[in-house]
Amino acid sequence: MTVAIVGAGLTGSLLACFLARRGLPVTLYERRPDPRTGQAERGRSINLAISERGLDALRRIGLDGEVMADALPMKGRMIHPVEGPLDFQAYSASQDRAINSISRGALNNALLDAAEKAPGVEIVFEHKLVSLDSAAGVLGFETPAGLVELRADVVLGADGAGSAVRGQLVADGSVVDDVDFLDYGYKELSIPAADGKFALDPGALHIWPRGTSMMIALPNPDRSFTCTLFWPAGSFDALTTPLQIERYFGEHYPDLLPMAPSLVDDYLNNPVGVLGTVHTHPWQAHGRTALIGDAAHAIVPFYGQGANCAFEDVVALDRCLDDTGGSWARALPLFEARRRDNTEAIAEMALANFVEMRDKVASPVFRFGKQFEHAVERLLPGRYVSRYELVSFTTTPYADVRRRVRRQHQALGAAVALGLGAVVATTRALTRRSR
Incomplete structure (x- = not known):
């Protein structure tokens, strides 16, 4: 055979x-x-997790x-807004589980x-x-x-x-x-080591969410980061000169420019991949x-x-x-x-x-929802497990993950509704008594 x-x-x-x-x-x-x-x-690696x-x-x-x-564990997402402080979002309720960046x-x-x-x-x-x-x-x-x-x-x-x-x-x-085919393409950039050290936290997957587009960066053993832009198809063609590239990134990814000395060369010469x-x-x-x-x-x-x-x-x-x-x-x-x-x-x-990743992670409502979900996981260990944890930290069949998460969300929604209903009923009763 x-x-x-x-x-x-x-x-x-x-x-x-x-x-x-x-x-x-x-x-x-x-x-x-x-x-x-x-x-x-060149420009075709897309680091693996x-x-x-x-x-x-x-x-x-x-x-x-x-x-x-040589893999590097990443325990969560680090969100890079256009303005304001970075925001770390742990992948697991225990905050100690990680996915692993590898070339x-x-x-x-x-x-x-x-x-x-x-x-x-x-x-x-x-x-x-x-x-x-x-x-x-x-x-x-x-x-x-x-x-x-x-x-x-x-x-x-x-x-x-x-x-x-x-x-x-x-x-x-x-x-x-x-x-x-997704109506998006990808292009790789690079952030080198800075004086022999990581320019960003190597314990996180870095995300620059920008609504209809985003960039991610994953750490490498040589202390560099591989960055990947995910932009709508055709939008890469809009930037054709070094000045246009620097102006655009200065406006939309302001913290990247000081860390990426080869940004213009990478942008102009790395290919656009399809998804x-x-x-x-x-x-x-x-x-x-x-x-x-x-x-x-x-x-x-x-x-x-x-x-x-x-x-x-x-x-x-x-x-x-x-x-x-x-x-x-x-x-x-x-x-x-x-x-x-x-x-x-x-x-x-x-x-x-x-x-x-593209539209929601920077939202305060999304952050609150994730914090609430992790709180429920800690309150009901093993009984309520988030979709991300089931996908990334178990070998539960993907189809079972999808079914379980739907059931969990339905049960949680029912419980929240029941709790709100009880609060409303109690408030009405107290209001009647006070009249």
């Missing part, structure tokens, strides 16, 4: 490690040169300690190293998929040596949101897909070819769950293989059946969290 994984990114590399434990011969095919020997593509779901997957193969050695490139390299060391795993770079017979398991690659054709018993597409495997499956009629949600149906064909991670269900990055969700996919597929006695023909449909509701739930929540 031979397995071909197309895509040696985060998901493909982790998947290879899991399958190697099962004694399966695995070949990872990657269109890029080996990223461990080259230079990362690894939380419990991703950590759970790494623990299962003993990689959590090594991979997370996508560093994590990918660590997982590639682990896959390379795993028995039975071969990694082949500079192989671009150009054809696929999903029923026969025959793959065609464009390589520096020319076109090559290879065969595998199982083909798994782990090649991201722009998946070539998904494209081949769509072309042969095996699956249909729909990419719901979207991928919906695919089905995720597999013929019981031998399947999609996993972003290739099947890419989401927008605003809950920090893209990599976490994909890593959880790997754990779920591994369990399906256990539950079907290693039968791929049964495991692949079962994997989709178990995961689809969950991936659709986190896709929905990620979009909702964009609105929260």
Whole structure:
């Protein structure tokens, strides 16, 4: 039984490690040169926030300690208004739980190293998929040596949101897909270390909410910050000269300019990325070819769950293989059946969290609501848990999180209404007595 994984990114590399434990011969095919020997593509990193779901997957193969050695824990959001003091908002009611900032490139390299060391795993770079017979398991690659054709018993597409495997499956009629592009783009900037120190608090995810747009910044081990602008599509084109850029940021992000000496160069030269949600149906064909991670269900990055969700996919597929006695023909449909509701739930929540981060976090009403919710969590430990904590600090299935949060909000609303009703009734009674 031979397995071909197309895509040696985060998901493909982790998947290879899991399958190697099962004694399966695995070949990872990657269109890029080996990223461990080259230079990362400029402005395309979007730092990752690894939380419990991703950590759970790494623990299962003993990689959590090594991979997370350089990760930086972030215990909450630091809000940067245009004017006024910064505002720290803890992620958890206990104020001690954290998500972890890590470079996508560093994590990918660590997982590639682990896959390379795993028995039975071969990694082949500079192989671009150009054809696929999903029923026969025959793959065609464009390589520096020319076109090559290879065969595998199982083909798994782990090649991201722009998946070539998904494209081949769509072309042969095996699956249909729909990419719901967000009317926003992103561009990366950088805040370097200041005299060898962090220019901002490294224990927080920094947000500059500006209504219809925002910027975030995550810390790096070299004491820099990777910043990402999320602006409406087309708005990046409005700033074309250094003077325009400096004036705009001076007005809308006034604390950034002194900390970002390369801002103008980054803005003018870093590319604008696109954002979207991928919906695919089905995720597999013929019981031998399947999609996993972003290739099947890419989401927008605003809950920090893209990599976490994909890593959880790997754990779920591994369990399906256990539950079907290693039968791929049964495991692949079962994997989709178990995961689809969950991936659709986190896709929905990620979009909702964009609105929260962009429009709401600076609002006094929002801050009061979060403080009230944390107070309820402390009052009812284990019985009331916020959506953010369930998503980021547990492995509760995403679909269950969505259902539980709805029930909690309904119960809390009913309790508040009942309490207000009691106050009103008591006030009326006292008023009548005083007449």
